[in-house]
Amino acid sequence: MATKETFTDNKRVKDLIKLMSDHGLTEIELVEDKAKIRLKRDFAPVGMPMAGAPMTAQQPMMAPQSANAAVAPAVEPAVDEGLVAIKSPMVGTFYTAANPDSDPFVKMGSTVGKETVVCIIEAMKVFNEIRSEVSGVVTKMLVQNGQVVEFNQPLFMVKSR
Numbered sequence: 001m002a003t004k005e006t007f008t009d010n011k012r013v014k015d016l017i018k019l020m021s022d023h024g025l026t027e028i029e030l031v032e033d034k035a036k037i038r039l040k041r042d043f044a045p046v047g048m049p050m051a052g053a054p055m056t057a058q059q060p061m062m063a064p065q066s067a068n069a070a071v072a073p074a075v076e077p078a079v080d081e082g083l084v085a086i087k088s089p090m091v092g093t094f095y096t097a098a099n100p101d102s103d104p105f106v107k108m109g110s111t112v113g114k115e116t117v118v119c120i121i122e123a124m125k126v127f128n129e130i131r132s133e134v135s136g137v138v139t140k141m142l143v144q145n146g147q148v149v150e151f152n153q154p155l156f157m158v159k160s161r
Helices: 010-023
Strands: 027-032 035-040 075-077 083-087 092-095 117-123 126-131 136-141 154-160
Touching: 010 027, 010 035, 083 136, 117 154
Parallel strands: none
Antiparallel strands: 027 035, 075 083, 083 154, 092 117, 117 126, 136 154
16 A cells, blocks of 8 residues: 655645745645645745746855745754854755865854854855844754754754843
8 A cells, every 4th residue: 555645744834945946936736635835935946037027147156045035944942051052044055164275264263153154055146144133152063074964953052141
C-alpha cells in the first residue's frame, strides 16, 4: 500500500517554493482532497520579475545584496537565559563572511546592533545580507559556514540589551 504525500512533507513544500522562485511567482495555492497549502511572498526574487512582468537580461550577481530585498530575519525571545534568536528569513546556504578570505561578520562574544550584518545567505545565486535586528551580544552560533539552512531556522542566539 503506497503512502499518500502530505503538505507537511518538507520536500513537497521546497518543490513549491522552487516553482515560485523559478517562475517569479508571488503566490501559489495547492488543494488536494481536504488538504490545502498557500504560499505567498510580498516580493519577487532579485533578478526575477514579478509574474506577468516582462523578462529582461541580467548579469549574474556576485556581490552581497541588502536584506531589504528579502524578508527581514525573524527575531524571537528565548524562554530561558533571556536570549533572542536570529532566524533565517529564507532557505539557502549560510556563510559567515563575504568571501573565504574575509573575517566573519560576527563571532561568539561579538556585540551587534539592529543593523549589524551577521551573515550572508545565498539563495538562487543571490547573496543576501542578514541583519541582526536586535542589539546585544552573540552568545551562540547555531549553524556552520556552508551549511544549508531552512526558513525560520535559528542561526544565532543573542543576549539582548
